[in-house]
Amino acid sequence: MPAFSAAELRTAVHDNLRNLGLDVLEVVNLRLMFDVHGPAEGSLEAPLTALAELQQQGLVRHIGLSNATRQQIVEGRRIARIVCVQNQYNLAQRGDDALIDELAAAGIAYVPFFPLGGFSPLQSDVLTRVAGELGATPMQVAQAWLLQRAPNILLIPGTSSLAHLQENLAAAHLVLPAQALAALETIGAAA
Ligand SMILES: NC(=O)c1ccc[n+]([C@@H]2O[C@H](COP(=O)([O-])OP(=O)(O)OC[C@H]3O[C@@H](n4cnc5c(N)ncnc54)[C@H](OP(=O)(O)O)[C@@H]3O)[C@@H](O)[C@H]2O)c1
Numbered sequence: 001m002p003a004f005s006a007a008e009l010r011t012a013v014h015d016n017l018r019n020l021g022l023d024v025l026e027v028v029n030l031r032l033m034f035d036v037h038g039p040a041e042g043s044l045e046a047p048l049t050a051l052a053e054l055q056q057q058g059l060v061r062h063i064g065l066s067n068a069t070r071q072q073i074v075e076g077r078r079i080a081r082i083v084c085v086q087n088q089y090n091l092a093q094r095g096d097d098a099l100i101d102e103l104a105a106a107g108i109a110y111v112p113f114f115p116l117g118g119f120s121p122l123q124s125d126v127l128t129r130v131a132g133e134l135g136a137t138p139m140q141v142a143q144a145w146l147l148q149r150a151p152n153i154l155l156i157p158g159t160s161s162l163a164h165l166q167e168n169l170a171a172a173h174l175v176l177p178a179q180a181l182a183a184l185e186t187i188g189a190a191a
Helices: 006-020 045-056 070-079 097-105 125-134 138-149 162-173 178-190
Strands: 025-031 060-066 082-086
Touching (some): 006 045, 025 045, 025 082, 045 060, 045 070, 070 082, 070 097, 125 138, 138 178
């Protein structure tokens, strides 16, 4: 279970500091789990206030939210300065499209989790075709698309493979032309 009570959050932050050998954690996301399947409404006042206290004590530099609804982000911003939001989003899962643009306007970073589809990696004929035309891999195109989608998107794709890591780093330099973007747009629309 993710930490949610004030005591659990304090323990988790101190555990992280000790395990990482740090005096301060650069950013801590409060992970909201009112529903295991995705963002769901519920007040974050108590846990976020606890996290903000840890920030005031100098143990946490920045605070983010994960699995958050728009309403929770609004509530959270009244309690603490929110620097990032980490929600599920990728070429096929476009539920946060409007939210991403709102966060960009507010200067808040958006960190998509499962950027490559997570446990069921993205698979699409369109993606494969576009990648082939560009001489890239489908996963590189999926990442380039995210980076091109909005200026506030930060990517942390997970990999256990050095070859994939190198491929993923190279994706940062891949520029998708308008025609490719239009084709990729159909993936989210069909999902
Ligand atoms: N806040 C939350 O609630 C939450 C929930 C889930 C995840 N996360 C975070 O989100 C981040 C990403 O999650 P994730 O790693 O589970 O999902 P992901 O990045 O969408 O997918 C990772 C999968 O893609 C494969 N992959 C990576 N690069 C590839 C490449 N170039 N070609 C082919 N396959 C490739 C990986 O396999 P290989 O190992 O074989 O490369 C792995 O199976 C992590 O930092 C995670 O901690 C947060």
